[in-house]
Amino acid sequence: MNVIDTKPRRIDQAGMDTLRDLAAVVLDELELRLSALHRLRLERQLREQAERDRTEIESFATTLQRSLVPPALPRVPGLEMSALYRTASTREVGGDFYDVFALPGGRWAVSLGDVCGKGAPAASLTSFIRYTLRALAVHHDDPVAVLAELNAAMIAEQSLDAMPKFCTVLFAVLTPLPPGHPDAPGNPAGDGAGAGFEVTVASEGHPPPFLLPAAGGARPFEVPPGTLVGMLPDAPFAIGTQRLGPGDALLLYTDGLTEARTHTGEQFGENNLEAFLAAQHGCRAAKLTDRVSALLDRFDPDRADDVAVLALTVPPRPDRPDGPPPARTPATDAHPGTIPDAGPAGKEEDR
């Protein structure tokens, strides 16, 4: 279309129609771009809002989560400790907890457990349990009395709930063995090398912890079966006692570890865990939780549950010039990257 010319001219009807059409096209195009711009802005606002909401929810979850475990493990003379805590989701708080705290008379209390359910209601009850245990443990020397009181407190707390929650608990009291004990090493005053501990465990509805003796192997720390805490008003609670000597390890865990699914959909299970732990012979606390963490990385993340693991080790006796060095396993120390795990869990490594 001729827009500029040297001589003046009048626009005819056809030219006017063409101009009108062109203007309409331009208007359409402008509207289209404007609406796209609006949509883009709206989408960006929604995205930003969603991001803010997500951050806020995660911040709530993190704050709640922080009340379920101690900020750091205390330093216990003659004992090495390491903890592993994983949640299945950053947005949903779980009900796993653990705690380590001092008791009168140089003793130490260790608790680890799992409250049924998820989300804020489970987390607030978990927090209640953790602090109730702390308060009770100071007043009762007997772990059975501690759990009986916790049981009563939980039932009272939830007397009006339609679906009362309960929990599984491992509650252990560690009493240091005197330096004069036959198991005491040559230099009892040496830091980090003690005679070990007498460990009394009350396990209520919780899978028994695993004992990894200095001599090798792994076996469950058998405690008479108890009852879930918070269910029966007159629940019977029982305890078991073992000695944790130099070179021995004790692993407490929640069932998120044994109920973890391998990529073939099978549960990892207690038998596989026992075989896995037996292969970690000689590992100190921090290394044990590292190995368990690497193991968890190999499971199906979509079906993962919360996991809490607490490893306790008594440092092995220092090498004596006249004796053989403490038992170690060259196989596990030489290849820190390899994790010999038994059973179906190892099969889907080559994915």
Place this chain on the structure above:
Amino acid sequence: MSTPPPVTVALTTADRDRVVIALGGEIDHVTAARMHDDVLALIDNTGTDSTPGVHVLLDFSQVRFCDSSGMSALLGIWRRLHTRGGTLTVTALPANIAKALRIGGLDQLIPIVAADTPA
């Protein structure tokens, strides 16, 4: 976002003070509350709830999974029935679920009976 695993609750028989309900699917923290509510609603609908001492049998033969939230739901159902003089019994439990109930001592409140035992 995955869809929650379905849980099914179906009335099998209701006869005066005896109610048999078949459960199915996966009972976990997502579905446990629904299972709890559905079971109690079914008991209400049979009209037996007003009868003191209703005996409810839950058939677990089609249940693939039941975690601690499921047990919490069972405990809630038991508590509701118990306050009215009723009982709760479970049957046809897969071995792992039966084991979990026994480890926790829940079977002391909610007896586990063999599948062929008449309700």
